[in-house]
Amino acid sequence: MALKNEGSLVPSRREVLKTAVACLALPGMLARASAATGLRISNRLSPLNSKRPRRPHTRYIILHTTEGEEKGSLNKLVRYGEAHYFVCHSGQVYRIIDKSKIARHTGRSMWEGRTTIDNYSIGIEVCGYHNRDITPAQADAVRELLRQLKSLYDIPDERVLTHSMVAYGRPNRFHNDNHRGRKRCGMIFARPEIRARLGLEGAPPEDPDVKAGRLKVADPELFAYLFARRTEPVLVAAGAAAPLPVPATAAVPSESPLISLNRTAWQIARERYNHPDTVYVFPDGRRLEGDKVQDWGRIPTGTRVLLSEAEDTQPFEGFLEIGKDGSTSAEIAGQAASSATTIYFFPDGLIRTGSELKQKRSWQRLLKTPPKGTRLLVGYVYGGHVQSRRPPSTIAGIKWNYPSTYYRYPDGRILSGDDINANNIPGGTLIFYQQ
């Protein structure tokens, strides 16, 4: 594929004005500075770029590691529009989604009480692994890219975060609460010495959502690693080990693939523990895929967990499935199971909110134990039918074409806001958008 070399970041006129006010830099100065430091950015735009809406707020920069080799990782990120930038081992940078638009890169995420951090952030995928150092050329490129983006959007170092910091998980077989620790992605960028190489002097001093009690810590080892400067006691999820005392430089979390008394399938595979690509090799040599394991309490010590490579496509703050994410509505949605903002998509096509199901006695069993394959949207507004006099923008406002907004067509298809043809939405289409 022919690549068009565009040199440095080219700020839009509005960004130039903002930058000029915020840091008294002129666009020419930015371009010269990057030429001097040799930042090379080429376009490798995602086919989804043109459909992605603009992002009204830019508060954070999120650093990721691809967990896979260069070519395959880049192809996948481009195909699904899952990052704004990709940084190769050589320091070459590819632009995948325009920095002013929304990329899908954080999935289920929370920071400072905000959810779906994609709507507030720029995502940089650095080719490499969460526990391995990056190349000197990558460090140079990321430092310069960060310098420009921080300046353009007026983002302090404390808001340059890692995917592992902002990702969170819903309750599952291993944790009763919404919890931190869903991912290790990008955790290397929490290390003080690596941050220093990226020109970052500050770091988030603590986890604001754990501190406020919105999330529990599911992996104290990872938590200590990410927030090594933390001193206050934290709320630890039931079933997790007690928080470790945090030394000045926290130990690197264990990567052992073996299940033991202190090491559960979740700690090794995280949200992919029950995924068909995750394979359990028992001490007697038997193998079982994650989706076939029945009794999670009885996996013998010494069982080896084989994980597939590459970062998963990120689930949104969206569909959860009975039989996969939990077996009852309470396991998946907790107290929100019977609320108006939990939407049930039953396998036979019926769609109801939790509060509708609660009101009718004959539906109460459906509400408690929906059939396997029922999908739930938690924290969503049932926007009703799209009509010519009631277009999506009237219903969902600015979020009408967000990737996190879903459209259910009369033929049963469900498409995201960035996947629909806005000029041809059939009558009777339903719309669901995040609260």
Ligand SMILES: [Zn+2]
């Ligand atoms: Zn990531």
